[in-house]
Amino acid sequence: MVESRLTGPVRVVGVGLLGTSIALGLRARGVDVILSDASPTNVSIAVDYGAGRGATDGDEPQLVVVCVPPDVTASVIVRELSAYPRAVVTDVASVKKPILDAVIAAGGDVTRYVGSHPLAGREKGGPMSGRADLFLGRPWVVAGHAGISYQTAAAVDDLILDLGATLVEMTAEEHDSSVALVSHAPQVISTLMARRLAGAPDAAVNLAGQGLRDVTRIAASDPALWVQILGANATPTAEVLRGVRDDLDEVIQALDASSFGSTSPSAEALPSSTWRRTMVEMLAGGNTGVARIPGKHGQDRRYASIVVMVDDTPGELARLLTEMGEIGVNLEDLRLEHSPGAQIGLAEIAVLPEAVERLTAALADRGWRIAG
Amino acid sequence: MVESRLTGPVRVVGVGLLGTSIALGLRARGVDVILSDASPTNVSIAVDYGAGRGATDGDEPQLVVVCVPPDVTASVIVRELSAYPRAVVTDVASVKKPILDAVIAAGGDVTRYVGSHPLAGREKGGPMSGRADLFLGRPWVVAGHAGISYQTAAAVDDLILDLGATLVEMTAEEHDSSVALVSHAPQVISTLMARRLAGAPDAAVNLAGQGLRDVTRIAASDPALWVQILGANATPTAEVLRGVRDDLDEVIQALDASSFGSTSPSAEALPSSTWRRTMVEMLAGGNTGVARIPGKHGQDRRYASIVVMVDDTPGELARLLTEMGEIGVNLEDLRLEHSPGAQIGLAEIAVLPEAVERLTAALADRGWRIAG
Incomplete structure (x- = not known):
């Protein structure tokens, strides 16, 4: 067994997919993991699953990891900071600035709190979907702030390295605008494309190919979770979506203006060369954008x-x-x-x-x- | 070798990915395949590749398959109808109504023309990307019309069955609105999401996960080809995109109205329950839509x-x-x-x-x- 970098027990609050996966990963390194959840049933499942033990009165965690839904994350952080006055507290919610602001507003001791966010997940949720390797090689953002010392925050770095993830440091604002771009706006876009299929004739949907499947795969995500995520990161996500909406308006205008196949050219018709130029610019811009995504999939030219x-x-x-x-x-x-x-x-x-x-x-x- | 259902030579005009793949599939069944292309080099490559032989003066094809870019498809169909007055002519362009209209307008003999469209492709183009099994199990639409007899159109059915594809019959209008929904609008949506990445900071793009990769994969498609496809199917595609745009406006309004994380609530703020209801409806609609896509990937519950x-x-x-x-x-x-x-x-x-x-x-x- 590879030994943990952590020196004391870790308390995991919320044993859904992320909490259970963190717990399993830490258990594999011999860490004493304390499990807590609003649902005692979930704690029992996670304990049976080998993710750790239930909480006891004398617990003195070195680190508390809050893995609860975004809308209750800030209040649970504040509660944990106060319940364990010697512990460092982090969370794994997919939005960081509103949570930090709310913890400060509620008087939480932010000298011991630093938010984080592992970019990892699965379509399936719940403790039984947890897996020790969920974070292996995935980015895990630490959203540092001026109120916590480097030395104190090191416990969160240890957690991340223990789980095999890649530590990425950015501010809470940088984090939130980044995930709006690479995760939250794509979720909305996929959802809205998929929504067009809901009332379509069977004959049309039966023509679907891999392209449509890929574009709409994440539209299968859980609405209850996503309404919280999108609500919590509303401003940066709306900003990305406004960019898409403006481009979409241009594309629709260009399509209306294209003469081939249009029997009633729009009143505000663009000259033929203009609509074509707009479309080519959009399509080429898409080429440029997708080529920037790193990794083995997508536009990887290495293979x-x-x-x-x-x-x-x-x-x-x-x-x-x-x-x-x-x-x-x-x-x-x-x-x-x-x-x-x-x-x-x-x-x-x-x-x-x-x-x-x-x-x-x-x-x-x-x-x-x-x-x- | 399984024998072909076709009884005479087949002339393939345009030896890109689709034309070469059709030719290879027919050659595998022993059909005499005649290859033609605006580029003599492409014909030579395709002949070397085993896709058939060059054209000669005495050719009497039973069937001509036009596999050229959409913007020249109608004029090539008209030319082939006139050059081979005993042949049945089809094409494989991804839009059907404007082509049929253009063939009729140019006085083409539509008693011998019926358009078709195989829903198959690859990201790579050109004769060297052709493969005999490209159409295996894929839908291939025949866009019938009143001007051609069932008996005459049977040669196109034979082609489709020879290549192992699944024959789907619909009108040209039904076809065009169907592919606008399952192929052309998703291409635009993927492109516009990818375009947001073009100017983004590296740190943000490096957080990309599989969701973003899937949503943007087809944004790598060839702009020159897609500007033609989208231009040719402009009206049905714009109609689908207007639906997405209207939903997107609603989502943006809902995000602006959500209070969590928004320091300056919009003037036209919705009550908290209203924005949440809008978002849940959108997300649930996406669930419903994606669940309708058939096949092993996506939302398949069989496995x-x-x-x-x-x-x-x-x-x-x-x-x-x-x-x-x-x-x-x-x-x-x-x-x-x-x-x-x-x-x-x-x-x-x-x-x-x-x-x-x-x-x-x-x-x-x-x-x-x-x-x-």
Whole structure:
């Protein structure tokens, strides 16, 4: 067991997905984890799950991690600061400035509070969805402020490093505008696109492809949670959405002005070259934006991909990957694509560009059908 | 070799991704495929690639498939109808009504023309991206009209069935409004969200997670192609986008009205319960919409998933899948998730719900770490 950087017990308040995952990760390092939740049933589930123990009167946590819904986070922080006057307190809510302001306004001792936010999650919630590795390699923001000393805040850094996450420091304001951009506005955009499907004819929805699936995947998120998140980060999120709305107005105007397919050109019609220029600028801007997203997915140019046809029978994909190992090429990423009803699947394999030619030839030699 | 349903040669005009893929699929069934393209180089590449042969003076195609960009599709259809007076002509452009109208307006013989549209594609274009199985199990719309007989149109049905696609019949208008909803509007929405990232600070973009990646993936599409598609289907696309824009205005108004986090409430502030109700309705509407999308991805409830931790070394994933085969559980879908820099990956495995418990136990017995 790798030893924890923390020196005392950690109290986790709220044993949903994040709280349970933090607890499981700390338990794996031998930390004494104290679990608390408004629901005694949830505490029992999390204890049975191996996430820690129930609270007792004599607890002296070194660190309290508040993992409750955003609308009650500030009041729970204030309560914990007062209940454990020697503990450092952090929280994991996805908005930071309003919570810090509310803790200050309520007279909480912010010399011992620093907010944080792990950029990690799953579509499933609840203690049973918790997993010790949820934060591995994910960014975890610490939203520092002038009221807490570097030395005191170090306990939160230790927590983050214990869980294998990547520590990112920014101010609460920077954090909130960043997550508005990369998380909260995308949630709204995905939701609103998906909402168009609600009343659409079956025949139309049945034409859906991977593009629509990807754009709308996160629209399946929990409304009760998201109304809190969006309410708590309303101003920065609305600012991003205003940018989208203004662009959308321009696109709609350009589409109205385009002559091909329009029988009644709009009164305020743009000249043909103008609408086309607007559309190309928008589309190219999208190219530029998506290219900035780091990571293996999305617009990653570090890898090249080949597509191999795989029979839809057990063991076929395993055989493919085993043979790739024999050929000596490392798999960087893999995406499986089945068509409903088809007896064949497509495995899109990402590898280093220099390996493509050799891998393609070697797989073809072994009888694999390369589809692209 | 499975024999083709077609009885004569097929002429493919335009050997980009779709044309080459159609040609490869037909060649695999022994069809005499004649290739034509504005670029002689592209024809040479496609011939070398095994997609067919060049055109000759005596060609008598049974069927001509026009696979050129949308803005020249109608004029190429008219030209082909006149050059091959005994051939049935179809096209694969992603918009159908304006093309039919333009063919009629130009005096094309629509007793031999019926438009079609395969809902298939890849991010990569060009003849070298073509693959024979591109259409396998994918919907392929035939946009019938009163001017062509059932018997004549049958050649297009044969083409679609030969290529393993699923034939879907709808009118040109139904097609155009359907693809506006499931393809063209989502492209714009993804583009506009991605465009917000273009000027954002690195620190913000570095917090991106899978949600943003999914929402913006198709924003990487080719602007030159998409300006044509959107221009050709401007009216139905603008109609869907107006729906999104109106919802977006409501969301922005609701965010402005939410009190938490807003220091200067908007003049037209909604009461607290009203903004919350608006947001919940929007989010729940998104849930409803995304649940309607069929297929293995997205909101598919037919499968359950378990997450297994896999070392980022060659062969580990192959070993996992081999052992799943030994355990006797069929893999329905697989998603790999690497965090940049992490030495471990997560394999999210979709299986039938009744297999989850048995698989989880058997994998744990074999030493696999189950993360959820």
